[in-house]
Amino acid sequence: MxxxxxxxxxxxxxxxxxxxxxxxxxxxxxxxxxxxxxxxxxxxxxxxxxxxxxxxxEIATVERAKEVADQLKSLRVTLRTRAGKGGRLFGAVTAADIAEAVRAADGPELDRRRIEIENPIKTVGTHRVSVRLHSEVNATIDVDVVEA
Incomplete structure (x- = not known):
């Protein structure tokens, strides 16, 4: 096909x-x-x-993608959401939520489709998320999910 x-x-x-x-x-x-x-x-x-x-x-050049990766590396992203007993979230954190949290933390504009969440984020704590900035450049973000 x-x-x-x-x-x-x-x-x-x-x-x-x-x-x-x-x-x-x-x-x-x-x-x-x-x-x-x-x-x-x-x-x-x-x-x-x-x-x-x-x-x-898309980010046009590898150099620009590396600059954005450096910005993301030094960025501390905190995401506030509702949680129940034991730190379990009501729902899950999505790529759009993470893109909005990066924007709120004065980070670069990210396309939600470029954010890859390996395992669904359903608990409070620090989670590692990868971002495909360019075909040759990937970045990782540490996202702190805290109870609102």
Whole structure:
């Protein structure tokens, strides 16, 4: 099955890439979740607009990505949320919550799609989160989740 990625998918590619995957993976996972669209000649024209949108959001150079990584390394991010007994949160911390907390801590503007949370954050404490700033540069953020 030939698809066009609309979002970054680890191991497959970036938005605007044309990929070939097995029918079941594309039909049951990628397309329903909005990660990809079916490839057609008409959809082929959409690739250019997808790539322009990606270029506007993306950090252009490796040097700039390293500067942002250094900013994130020295940044202390605190996220206040409601918690119950034993420090368990009501819900979970999302990538959008972390992007907002970084912005509130006078950090750089981050795209929530670039933030990777390995295990769902459902407890109070310090959690480590990685951010893909560039294809060659990753950064880690220590997020302190505290009870509000």
């Amino acid at each position: 030939k698809l066009i990625l609309t979002q970054q998918v680890s191991g497959l590619g970036e938005p605007g890439d044309v990929i070939e995957v097995r029918d079941g993976y594309g039909r049951n996972y990628l397309v329903p979740r909005g990660f990809a669209i079916q490839w057609t000649r008409g959809a082929e024209r959409q690739i250019e607009s997808i790539k322009k949108a990606r270029a506007a959001r």
